[in-house]
Amino acid sequence: MPTSAAASRQAGYHHGDLPNALKAAAAEVITEKGPAGFSLREVARRAGVSHAAPAHHFGDTTGLLTALAVDAFRLLDEAMTVAAAAAEGPADRLARVGRAYVEVGLTNPAHLDIVFRPDLVNTSDPDYSEWGERAYGHLVDALEAIKQEMNPDLDVDDAARLCWSTVQGLIVLHPGMSSRDQRHGAGAEEIGDLAERFCQLLLVGLVSR
Amino acid sequence: MPTSAAASRQAGYHHGDLPNALKAAAAEVITEKGPAGFSLREVARRAGVSHAAPAHHFGDTTGLLTALAVDAFRLLDEAMTVAAAAAEGPADRLARVGRAYVEVGLTNPAHLDIVFRPDLVNTSDPDYSEWGERAYGHLVDALEAIKQEMNPDLDVDDAARLCWSTVQGLIVLHPGMSSRDQRHGAGAEEIGDLAERFCQLLLVGLVSR
DNA sequence: TGTACATCAGTGAACGCGCGTTCACTGATGTAC
DNA sequence: TGTACATCAGTGAACGCGCGTTCACTGATGTAC
Numbered sequence: 131m132p133t134s135a136a137a138s139r140q141a142g143y144h145h146g147d148l149p150n151a152l153k154a155a156a157a158e159v160i161t162e163k164g165p166a167g168f169s170l171r172e173v174a175r176r177a178g179v180s181h182a183a184p185a186h187h188f189g190d191t192t193g194l195l196t197a198l199a200v201d202a203f204r205l206l207d208e209a210m211t212v213a214a215a216a217a218e219g220p221a222d223r224l225a226r227v228g229r230a231y232v233e234v235g236l237t238n239p240a241h242l243d244i245v246f247r248p249d250l251v252n253t254s255d256p257d258y259s260e261w262g263e264r265a266y267g268h269l270v271d272a273l274e275a276i277k278q279e280m281n282p283d284l285d286v287d288d289a290a291r292l293c294w295s296t297v298q299g300l301i302v303l304h305p306g307m308s309s310r311d312q313r314h315g316a317g318a319e320e321i322g323d324l325a326e327r328f329c330q331l332l333l334v335g336l337v338s339r
Numbered sequence: 340m341p342t343s344a345a346a347s348r349q350a351g352y353h354h355g356d357l358p359n360a361l362k363a364a365a366a367e368v369i370t371e372k373g374p375a376g377f378s379l380r381e382v383a384r385r386a387g388v389s390h391a392a393p394a395h396h397f398g399d400t401t402g403l404l405t406a407l408a409v410d411a412f413r414l415l416d417e418a419m420t421v422a423a424a425a426a427e428g429p430a431d432r433l434a435r436v437g438r439a440y441v442e443v444g445l446t447n448p449a450h451l452d453i454v455f456r457p458d459l460v461n462t463s464d465p466d467y468s469e470w471g472e473r474a475y476g477h478l479v480d481a482l483e484a485i486k487q488e489m490n491p492d493l494d495v496d497d498a499a500r501l502c503w504s505t506v507q508g509l510i511v512l513h514p515g516m517s518s519r520d521q522r523h524g525a526g527a528e529e530i531g532d533l534a535e536r537f538c539q540l541l542l543v544g545l546v547s548r
Numbered sequence: 549t550g551t552a553c554a555t556c557a558g559t560g561a562a563c564g565c566g567c568g569t570t571c572a573c574t575g576a577t578g579t580a581c
Numbered sequence: 582t583g584t585a586c587a588t589c590a591g592t593g594a595a596c597g598c599g600c601g602t603t604c605a606c607t608g609a610t611g612t613a614c
Contacts, residue, residue: 145590145591148590148591163458164456164457164458164459165374165375165458166374166375166456166458166459167458169566169567169568170567170568171566171567171568172566172567179591179592180591180592180593181567181568181593182568182569182570182571182591182592182593183590183591183592185568185569185570186589186590186591187590190568190569191568246511246512246514246515247373247375248373248514248515249372249373249374249375249376250373250375253515262515288533288536289540291509291512291516291533292505292537292540294508294512295504295505295506295508295509295511295512295537296501296504296505296508297504297508298508298511298512299503299504299505299506299507299508299509299511300500300504300508302455302504302507302508302511303455303500303503303504303507305455305457306455306457306462306471307500324497324500327497328501328504330544331498331501331541331544331545332540332541332544333544334543334544334547335539335540335541335542335543335544335545336540336544338543338547354557354558357557357558378599378600378601379600379601380599380600380601381599381600388558388559389558389559389560390560390600390601391558391559391560391601391602391603391604392557392558392559394601394602394603395556395557395558396557399601399602400601550614551613551614552612552613552614553611553612553613553614554610554611554612554613555609555610555611555612556608556609556610556611557607557608557609557610558606558607558608558609559605559606559607559608560604560605560606560607561603561604561605561606562602562603562604563601563602563603563604564600564601564602565599565600565601566598566599566600567597567598567599567600568596568597568598569595569596569597570594570595570596571593571594571595571596572592572593572594573591573592573593573594574590574591574592574593575589575590575591575592576588576589576590576591577587577588577589577590578586578587578588578589579585579586579587579588580584580585580586580587581583581584581585581586
C-alpha cells in the first residue's frame with residue numbers, strides 16, 4: 131500500500147487521506163468485533179467522517195473490503211520479500227517465508243480474516259488476483275529453489291498449496307489454540323516459532339524421495 | 340447429532356423436529372451466501388416457521404450458530420472414527436483421518452465455515468469444548484500411534500497442530516485454489532486426494548529424526 | 549375412561565434500530581484564460 | 582496577478598428495509614386424579 135507520506139502528498143483534499151483512514155478504521159473494527167461486526171457506517175464514524183463519504187472512494191461495502199484484501203496480499207508480499215532476502219539457503223528460506231506469513235497474520239488479523247472470504251470480497255477484482263499471485267509466488271519461488279538444490283522430483287505447485295494451507299490454517303486456528311492450551315500464550319513470537327518449526331517439518335517431507 | 344429418526348421420535352410436537360430443521364436451514368443459507376448472509380429470520384422463513392420460533396430452541400443467533408459449530412465437531416468425530424477404523428497401520432491411519440477431515444469440510448461447507456469463528460459462535464459452550472476436544476483427539480491418537488511405532492521422539496501435540504492447521508487451511512483455501520487453477524476442478528474427490536497426499540508428505544517429516 | 553389442568557411449541561403483531569443508498573448541497577482545490 | 586469556471590471530496594437529511602426482540606395469544610400434547 132502507499133506509504134502515508136506518499137498518500138498525504140498526493141491527496142491534499144479535505145481530509146488529507148481518507149481512503150487509507152477508512153481502511154485503517156475497517157481493520158480496527160474487524161479486529162475488535164470480527165467480520166460479523168463490520169458496517170460502513172461504523173467505519174465512517176471511526177474515521178470521523180459522514181457516513182456517505184466512503185462511497186466516494188470505495189463505492190460500497192464490498193469495494194472497501196476488497197481494497198483491504200488487496201492490502202493483505204501486499205503486506206504478505208512485502209514481508210515475504212524481506213524474509214526471502216535474509217535467508218541463507220533454500221531450507222532456511224522456506225522457514226523464514228512461512229514464519230513471515232504467519233507473523234503478518236498475527237500483526238494484521240483483520241486483513242487475513244477477510245482475504246479468503248468470497249462472500250465479503252470481490253475475488254474477481256484484477257488487483258486481488260494480481261497481488262494474490264504475487265504473494266503465492268514467494269512460496270513457489272522458495273520451493274523452486276528447494277527443487278533445484280535438494281529434490282528434483284518435487285511437485286512445486288503441490289508443495290506450495292501444502293505450505294499455504296498450513297500457514298493460513300495456523301492463523302485460523304491460532305485463537306482456539308492459544309486459549310485452549312495453557313502451554314502456549316497468545317504471543318506472536320511463540321506462534322512465529324511454531325510456524326517456523328512447521329515449515330522445517332514440512333521441508334523434511336518435501337525433500338525426501 | 341441425533342439421527343432424524345431418534346429426533347422425530349422424541350419431538351412429536353407441532354413441527355416434528357424444528358431444532359434440526361432450523362440447523363439444516365441455517366447450513367443451507369450459509370452454504371449459499373456465506374456467513375455474512377445469515378439471519379435468523381431468513382432461516383425461519385426457509386424452515387417454514389414464524390420468525391419468533393427459533394428463540395424457543397436456540398435463544399438467539401449465537402445459540403443457533405453454536406449448535407451448528409458443535410455439529411461440525413460431531414461430523415468430524417463421526418467421519419474420523421470411521422476413517423481410523425478402516426486404516427491399516429499408523430501411516431495409513433493419519434492419511435485417512437486427514438482425508439476424512441477435508442471431505443467433511445467439502446460436504447458440509449457451512450459447518451466448517453463457522454466452526455472457528457469466535458465472532459459468531461460461543462466458544463465457551465461446554466459442548467463446543469467437549470466435541471472439539473473429541474475431534475482433535477482423533478489426530479492426537481493417530482499421531483500417538485505413529486510415535487509408538489515409528490518415531491519415539493515425536494512431539495505429538497505439535498504434530499497434531501500441524502496436521503489440523505493443514506487440513507483446515509486446505510478447506511479455507513479450496514475455493515480460491517479450484518477457481519484459480521484449471522488443472523484441479525472443484526471435485527471433492529480430487530481435493531480429498533490432495534489432502535491424503537498432504538498427510539503422506541507430512542508423515543515423512545514427522546517420522547524422521 | 550373422562551375431565552381438568554399444566555406445559556410448552558409456535559403465532560403474529562408491534563417496537564425500535566442500524567443499516568445501505570440516494571440526493572441536493574457546500575465549499576475547497578485546481579485550471580483556463 | 583486576477584477572475585471565472587470546473588471538478589470533486591465531504592455533508593446532512595431523508596428513504597425504505599430487514600433485522601432481533603418482545604409479548605400476549607393459541608392450540609396441541611402430556612399429566613394428575
